[in-house]
Amino acid sequence: MGKLKLAFYWAASCGGCEISVLEIGEHILEVAEIADIVFWPAAMDFKYSDVEKMPDRSIDVCFYNGAVRMLENEHMAKLLRAKSKILVAFGSCACEGCIPGLANLKRREDILNRVYKETPSTDNPDGVMPLLKVKVLEGELELPEFYNQVNTLAQTVDVDYFIPGCPPVGEQVWKAIQTLASGKLPPKGSFIGCGEKALCDECELKRAEKKIKKIYRNYEVIPDREQCLLEQGLLCMGPATRSGCGAQCVKANMPCRGCYGPPPNVDDQGAKMLSALSSIVDVKDEGEAKKILADVVDPVGTFYMFGVANSLLRRAKK
Amino acid sequence: MRKVTINPITRLEGHGKIEIFLDDEGNVANAYLQIPELRGFEKFCEGRRVEEMPDITCRICGVCPEAHHMASTKTLDAVFHIEPTEAAKKIRELLYSAFYVADHTTHFYILAGADFIVGPEAPPDERNILGLIAKVGKEVGLSVVKHRLMAHKIIQMIGGRQVHPTFGLPGGVSKPLSEVEREEIEKIAKEEVEFAKFTLKLFEDIVLKNYVDLILSDAYTLQTYYMGTVDKNNHVNFYEGKIRVVGPDGNEFVKYDPKDYLDHIAEHVEPWSYLKFPYLKKVGWKGFVGGKESGVYQATPLARLNAAEGMATPLAQEAYEKMYETLGGKPVHNTLATHWARVIEIMYAAERLLELSQDPGVTDSNVRQIPADKPTEGVGEVEAPRGTLTHHYKTDEKGIVEKVNLIVGTTNNNAPISISIKQAAQGLIKKDKVSEGLLNRVEMAFRAYDPCMACATHTLPGKMPLEVRIYSRQMKLIKTITRI
Amino acid sequence: MFEPRIVGFTCNWCTYAGADLAGTSRIQYPPNIRIIRVMCTGRINPEFILKAFKRGADGILIGGCHIGDCHYLEGNYKARNRYMLLKKLIEQFGIEPERLRFEFISASEGNKFANVVKEMTEEIRKLGPLNWGGGKKE
Numbered sequence: 001m002g003k004l005k006l007a008f009y010w011a012a013s014c015g016g017c018e019i020s021v022l023e024i025g026e027h028i029l030e031v032a033e034i035a036d037i038v039f040w041p042a043a044m045d046f047k048y049s050d051v052e053k054m055p056d057r058s059i060d061v062c063f064y065n066g067a068v069r070m071l072e073n074e075h076m077a078k079l080l081r082a083k084s085k086i087l088v089a090f091g092s093c094a095c096e097g098c099i100p101g102l103a104n105l106k107r108r109e110d111i112l113n114r115v116y117k118e119t120p121s122t123d124n125p126d127g128v129m130p131l132l133k134v135k136v137l138e139g140e141l142e143l144p145e146f147y148n149q150v151n152t153l154a155q156t157v158d159v160d161y162f163i164p165g166c167p168p169v170g171e172q173v174w175k176a177i178q179t180l181a182s183g184k185l186p187p188k189g190s191f192i193g194c195g196e197k198a199l200c201d202e203c204e205l206k207r208a209e210k211k212i213k214k215i216y217r218n219y220e221v222i223p224d225r226e227q228c229l230l231e232q233g234l235l236c237m238g239p240a241t242r243s244g245c246g247a248q249c250v251k252a253n254m255p256c257r258g259c260y261g262p263p264p265n266v267d268d269q270g271a272k273m274l275s276a277l278s279s280i281v282d283v284k285d286e287g288e289a290k291k292i293l294a295d296v297v298d299p300v301g302t303f304y305m306f307g308v309a310n311s312l313l314r315r316a317k318k
Numbered sequence: 319m320r321k322v323t324i325n326p327i328t329r330l331e332g333h334g335k336i337e338i339f340l341d342d343e344g345n346v347a348n349a350y351l352q353i354p355e356l357r358g359f360e361k362f363c364e365g366r367r368v369e370e371m372p373d374i375t376c377r378i379c380g381v382c383p384e385a386h387h388m389a390s391t392k393t394l395d396a397v398f399h400i401e402p403t404e405a406a407k408k409i410r411e412l413l414y415s416a417f418y419v420a421d422h423t424t425h426f427y428i429l430a431g432a433d434f435i436v437g438p439e440a441p442p443d444e445r446n447i448l449g450l451i452a453k454v455g456k457e458v459g460l461s462v463v464k465h466r467l468m469a470h471k472i473i474q475m476i477g478g479r480q481v482h483p484t485f486g487l488p489g490g491v492s493k494p495l496s497e498v499e500r501e502e503i504e505k506i507a508k509e510e511v512e513f514a515k516f517t518l519k520l521f522e523d524i525v526l527k528n529y530v531d532l533i534l535s536d537a538y539t540l541q542t543y544y545m546g547t548v549d550k551n552n553h554v555n556f557y558e559g560k561i562r563v564v565g566p567d568g569n570e571f572v573k574y575d576p577k578d579y580l581d582h583i584a585e586h587v588e589p590w591s592y593l594k595f596p597y598l599k600k601v602g603w604k605g606f607v608g609g610k611e612s613g614v615y616q617a618t619p620l621a622r623l624n625a626a627e628g629m630a631t632p633l634a635q636e637a638y639e640k641m642y643e644t645l646g647g648k649p650v651h652n653t654l655a656t657h658w659a660r661v662i663e664i665m666y667a668a669e670r671l672l673e674l675s676q677d678p679g680v681t682d683s684n685v686r687q688i689p690a691d692k693p694t695e696g697v698g699e700v701e702a703p704r705g706t707l708t709h710h711y712k713t714d715e716k717g718i719v720e721k722v723n724l725i726v727g728t729t730n731n732n733a734p735i736s737i738s739i740k741q742a743a744q745g746l747i748k749k750d751k752v753s754e755g756l757l758n759r760v761e762m763a764f765r766a767y768d769p770c771m772a773c774a775t776h777t778l779p780g781k782m783p784l785e786v787r788i789y790s791r792q793m794k795l796i797k798t799i800t801r802i
Numbered sequence: 803m804f805e806p807r808i809v810g811f812t813c814n815w816c817t818y819a820g821a822d823l824a825g826t827s828r829i830q831y832p833p834n835i836r837i838i839r840v841m842c843t844g845r846i847n848p849e850f851i852l853k854a855f856k857r858g859a860d861g862i863l864i865g866g867c868h869i870g871d872c873h874y875l876e877g878n879y880k881a882r883n884r885y886m887l888l889k890k891l892i893e894q895f896g897i898e899p900e901r902l903r904f905e906f907i908s909a910s911e912g913n914k915f916a917n918v919v920k921e922m923t924e925e926i927r928k929l930g931p932l933n934w935g936g937g938k939k940e
Contacts, residue, residue, distance in 0.1 A: 012357065016380020016481045023480055025467055026460070069357070099377040102362040105894065111358035115594075116587050119360055119723045120710075122594065123584035123603070130356075134590040138319045138339035138347050141590040144354045167380065167481050217717065218369045219398070219488050222686055245479075252478025252485055253493040257373060259482075271848040274891065278883035286869070289883055297716050299891040301366040305374070312852040317896030317934070365894070 004060045004181060006031075007039035007051075008090075009080060011073035012100055012150070013066030016167040017091035021063075023170030024177070034181055035060075039080075051079055059084040061180050063163075067093040067100045067309065068151040072144050081157040086180065089153040092166035096261050096269075097309020099166070101150045104308045104315035105300060108148045148318075150309045161186070163193040166259035166306060169245050191264070195243030198263045199256055203238060203247040205229065211282035215295040218255065229255045230280070235302055240266065240273035259306050268312045270303030319347060322752060324760070334769075336760070338743050344750030349740040351764075353593035353732070363722045368397055368693055368713045371722075372486040375709065378726065381424075383482045384417040384473065385702035385727065386709075388557070391486025393709040396577065396696025397717075398488040398689035405682035406490035411557040412503065412674040413476045413485070414700070418556060418667035419510050420469035421703045422619075422660050425768045426517065427462045430657050433762055435524050438532065454520065465513045468506045472671075475499050490686035500681050507672035511633075514661075514668040518637055521661045526644065533654045534645065537745030538763060540738055541566040541651045542608045543598055543615035545730065546622030547701045548573075553630040554622050554666065556701040562625045563598065566610050568649040572600065576699035579708050583725060586733075595733045596725060606737050614737065617705030617730035618767055619659035624649035629662070631669035637662045653738050656766040663703075693717045702727035704768055728769045738763040806860040806926035808835045808919070811850065813843045815873040816908045817865030823912030831916035832923040835863065842866070844877025848884055851902065855892070856934050861901045861926040863918065868906040878906075898929055 010018060022028065038059060039051055062084040068074050081087050092098035103111060116122065116129050134141045153159050163176050176193030179186065186192060195202065207228045216233045223229055229236040229250065236250070237258035249256050262269035277296070283289050296302060304311055322338040334353050341347040359378060366374060372390035376383035388410060395402060402410065432440075432450045451459040470480045476495065477483020485491045495503075525533070532538075548562045549555040562573045563582075574582055585594040586603045597603045597613035604612040615621070629635040641658050642648050674680060695712040705727030712721040742763035746756050812818040818839045824831060840846055843866030854862055864885060872878040885904040893899045903922055907915050 012355070014377050014380040014383075016377070016383065019380050019481050023467075023470070025463065028463075070354075072354075099374055100357050102366075102374070103358045105365070106358065106361050111356075111361040114361040115356065115358065119585070120580050121583055121585050121596070121723060121725060122587065123599075124587045128587045128589050130587075130592050131589045136348075136350070136590065139321055139337075141337055141350060141352060143352060143590065143592065146356065166377070170480065217367065219394075219689055222688070225493070248474075248478040249484050250478075252476070252483070254478065254484045257370075257484075268849050268852060270891075271852055274887050275848050275884055278887060279880045281883050284869070284879060286882065289879075290886060293883060293886045296887060296890070297718055298365060298367050298894075299887055300894040301370065303891070305370070312849060312856050313895050313934070316894065317932075 004035040005038045005058065006035045007037065007059045007062040007080065007084065009039065009062065009064050009066075009076055011064065011066030011076065011094070012069035013091070013093050014099075017065035017093070020091070020165075020167035020170060020173050024174040025170065027174050027177075031177060051083055054083045056082050057085045061086045061088060063088050063090040064153055065090040065094050065167075067097050068147070068153060068156045069100060070144050070146050074147075074151075074156055077153060077156045086160045086185075087153075087157065088161045088163060088176075088180070089159045090163050091168055092164060092259055092261065092306050094153040095162050095164050095310070096307045097150050097152050098259075098306045101307065101309035102301070102305070104149050106316070107318055108146065149315045152310050155309075160188050162189075162191045164191060164242055164261040165194070165245060168193055169248070172244055191242070193244070194260060196264055197243045199238040199241040199243050199245070199247055199260070202243045202245075203228075203250050205250065207231065210280040212280055213283065213292065215281075215292055217295070217297075223253060225253060235277070235296070237269075237273055237303075237305075239276045240269050240303075257305050258303075261307060261310075269307045270300070270311055273303045274299065320344075322747075336739055336764075338747065340747070340750065344748070346740070346744040346747050349736070349743045350590060351732075351736045351739055352591045354591075356592040360722045360724055363719050366719050368711060368717045368719050369394060369487065371709075371711060371719065373482070373484055375724070376482050378724075380481055382417075382421060382702055382704070382727070384414060384477075385700060385707050387477075387483065387486050388414055389698045389700045389702070389707045389709045391488075391698065392558070392700065393696050393698030393711050394486065394488035396698055397693045397711055397713060398696075399691045399694075400489040400687055400689045402490045403682075403684050403687055405494065405679055406685045408674055408677055408680040409476060409491050409495055409685065410486075412495075412671065412680060413473055413483070414557050415667045415671035415674060416469045416472035416503075416510075418703060419514070419664055419671060420466050420473070422664045422667065423462065423466055423469075423513075423517070425703075426521075426657065426661055426664070427458075430660075430765055430768070433765070434521070434529055434657065437528075438759065438762060461513065465510060469510060472503050472506060475503065487686060488689050492686075494683045494685045495681050497681050500675060504672070504675040507668065507675045510668040511672055514665040515633065518661050518665055521658060522640070525658065529654075530644065533652045533658075537742050537759070538653045538738070538766075539651050540608050540616075540653055540734060540741060542612070542734055543571060543601070544621035544624035544649060545615050545617045545706055546625035547576075547699070547706060548626045549630065551630070552627040554626045554628075554663070554701075555630065556667070558700070561699070561706060563615060564625050564649060566608070566649070566651070568624070571598075576708060577697040579697060579699070579710075579725070585725070585729075591732075593729060593732050595736075596730050597733065606733060606740065608734070608737060614733045615730065616734045617727065618656050619663050619703075620650060620653075620656040621705075622701060623659045623662065629666050631666050631673070633669055634662055634666035637665055653763060653766045656768075660768070704728045705730040728767070731767050731769070735764060735767050735769070738767075804927055804931055806834050806923055806931070807858060808861040808863060808922060808926060809854045809859045810835045810837045810863040810865060810919075811840055811843065811846050812837055812863075812865040813867060813873075813878075814839055814841045816867035816871070817905075817915065819909035820865070820907045820911045820915045823909065824916045825912075827912050829912055829916045831919040834923045834926075835919050842872065842874050842877035843881035844872070844874065844879075846881055846884070848888055851888055851892075855897060855901070855932060858932075858934070860929075860932045861903070861922055863922055864902075864904045865907045865915070865918075866904070868908055871908065897932065897934075900925060900929065901932065
């Protein structure tokens with residue numbers, strides 16, 4: 001039994017998931033012992049043509065991070081799917097679109113106009129825009145095309161496993177690698193390197209009764225460090241977020257933003273949180289309820305900060 | 319003309335590529351660095367809660383999220399017209415210093431170090447972290463991993479997590495530092511100072527012994543304006559200060575408050591790249607050229623040291639003076655010296671980290687002020703490791719973001735990188751001779767800038783994946799040189 | 803002419819019974835509404851609303867007991883809160899908030915039910931089809 005063949009690919013990503021691989025610390029040496037990395041554009045010989053030459057299913061595990069934003073990302077997703085026995089959606093972008101997914105609330109033209117024409121520092125009186133093919137003095141240059149929306153890996157190809165998180169925390173990355181290297185694989189489609197409950201299960205803050213009469217913005221109050229943040233009126237996504245990260249943000253005295261995606265058996269993270277929040281706003285009078293809920297000033301940005309691309313609606317109507 | 323394609327460059331988020339055009343004699347007519355990536359933060363942040371911006375914008379970059387989180391937090395201070403408490407300021411700068419140690423260390427050892435420690439002409443499969451370790455020992459490799467993780471531990475203590483930490487609020491930070499935490503940070507800081515000394519010595523020993531000529535060579539020399547943030551003594555400061563720009567002659571050209579950036583910086587657009595090209599407004603855009611008449615400027619560790627008049631801590635100051643003495647005075651125009659400047663900055667960051675960890679005010683419990691004013695508009699700026707980083711938000715009175723403008727570290731350097739690449743290509747490719755050595759040398763022009771998203775994961779035999787394709791005049795592929 | 807497709811989530815004890823009453827009293831109302839009976843509006847998961855729009859609904863009506871009359875005491879308070887947030891949310895996704903409507907209709911208000919459906923059908927007809935067509939990649 002030879003070494004495992006591993007591959008890493010980054011699509012429309014920030015690089016944080018690649019860094020999270022480093023966060024496994026000295027375990028990286030153990031990985032080097034049991035595996036050969038055959039494709040890693042960020043770190044190694046990156047050639048699409050090399051991957052094309054590989055026999056199908058010759059890569060044992062491919063970790064694909066980043067969202068599918070460009071034709072190239074989709075092409076690589078399809079190619080790596082064919083060449084890999086196991087394809088893993090690694091990190092929030094690949095699993096649910098993550099922050100780049102927020103662009104699905106805007107139109108492509110508006111994004112381009114803002115960046116290349118409207119920002120106050122842009123100096124572009126002729127309205128020059130990036131083009132797919134450009135003739136310059138010396139010849140011709142090309143740029144790749146963007147899709148009009150951000151898609152997840154699973155919306156593009158068949159995915160075997162999901163490792164959620166933005167990024168997945170180091171210990172969980174190591175656990176996931178161990179699981180995949182063990183030979184005892186969980187059922188296809190499983191989420192690995194994470195918990196099976198909501199974040200509240202891991203959170204150490206004291207929970208009393210969930211009834212709130214006011215919603216606060218983070219900058220408006222200094223929270224009590226012993227009590228559940230949601231009960232103090234802060235918008236914490238804990239109840240609708242999968243456990244596994246150790247409630248790190250809450251330990252820093254900030255509410256959870258939901259980067260580990262929805263808990264098991266939940267289709268739409270945002271809808272779940274919207275529902276939960278509504279249940280705990282405990283006022284009978286309609287006017288009062290309206291006033292309290294009006295303090296949720298950005299529902300989609302609050303409930304779907306990481307999950308627009310994977311939500312039921314997936315993008316704003318164009 | 320023949321076109322030589324280098325695709326992809328792998329030191330930028332997503333994929334960049336370089337197109338080199340050869341004229342009839344086989345010499346380089348021009349080279350273009352194309353950045354094929356855009357996500358649209360400046361648009362999709364519209365409609366979001368402004369206090370979430372530090373956590374949204376940190377996802378611009380997973381290698382330097384702390385830079386965006388910090389610039390964004392300072393922008394929140396400005397938007398809400400509030401100052402952070404004294405303790406909060408110290409905590410912020412403490413975290414930021416730890417971040418600089420980690421980030422610059424990662425780049426130097428895992429990306430750039432091999433070019434000097436193993437050598438630019440060394441066989442490609444030795445020119446990486448493993449080759450470096452073979453040259454200087456396995457202990458060094460483990461020491462790099464250890465020191466990096468220790469610095470990240472500090473970040474986690476303050477910001478909860480190692481990647482995408484969260485701590486920034488208008489008027490302060492989310493939680494105070496306990497005495498237990500402070501003690502541990504002080505311990506780590508002392509080790510980081512020793513590690514910085516070791517790194518500096520390693521660099522000076524090997525570079526001063528072998529590579530001064532390479533650094534001073536024409537192919538890698540580019541004269542431009544230089545930008546950096548300085549404190550009131552004109553010493554380099556990563557967290558706050560005024561932005562100082564010096565000309566190619568080293569004289570101060572302008573010094574301004576970050577909130578006035580629009581008076582000084584504009585961004586040029588080309589149709590062949592998704593990344594814009596900032597330049598100095600008062601000089602003007604004159605194309606891809608350096609010199610006093612062109613508004614092209616650099617914002618890199620070297621630029622910061624050129625733009626300042628010294629370092630604020632003793633060991634860093636010593637190293638600063640040594641560098642300028644060795645390379646012939648200020649300002650230094652040699653792109654490869656950026657690596658040296660980077661290592662000097664590690665020294666400063668470690669010393670500053672220690673200073674702040676020993677400041678009794680850093681454990682004060684008053685770390686937040688609640689804003690009284692309604693939010694309006696503001697600019698926040700820090701030095702990201704890769705250049706001056708500016709965030710600018712406008713909100714409505716409920717604190718919903720209406721407009722966003724970002725000028726990101728590496729973006730500042732888009733034009734000089736392009737020129738450096740063209741220069742290196744022109745200096746190295748002559749009469750159609752395209753070789754392996756060329757590939758690395760052209761890369762070195764690019765690599766010195768440590769463009770954002772420098773992937774810090776070169777822990778295995780990693781070579782820059784390059785493929786050079788040479789086409790005949792009839793655009794038939796005649797030769798492919800690939801490096802494995 | 804465009805015939806709107808309206809989904810009606812109606813609670814068993816009040817609005818569904820009200821709709822029945824409209825039927826047995828032979829009060830005419832447009833056939834555009836497709837009624838889905840739930841035991842209580844509090845049972846309505848916001849996911850149902852989003853799924854319905856995604857799968858082709860042009861309008862959604864939620865009908866429940868009057869405030870204070872909920873068969874399970876508090877269900878309709880929760881539903882009302884969810885509705886308030888959903889209205890804002892769907893607007894952010896580019897869906898006209900008028901496409902989602904919440905009405906308190908008791909078991910004895912057959913007429914009210916019919917009128918609401920008539921009114922809503924015309925309003926949605928004016929807005930036009932939603933044609934969400936979600937899930938397609940561009």
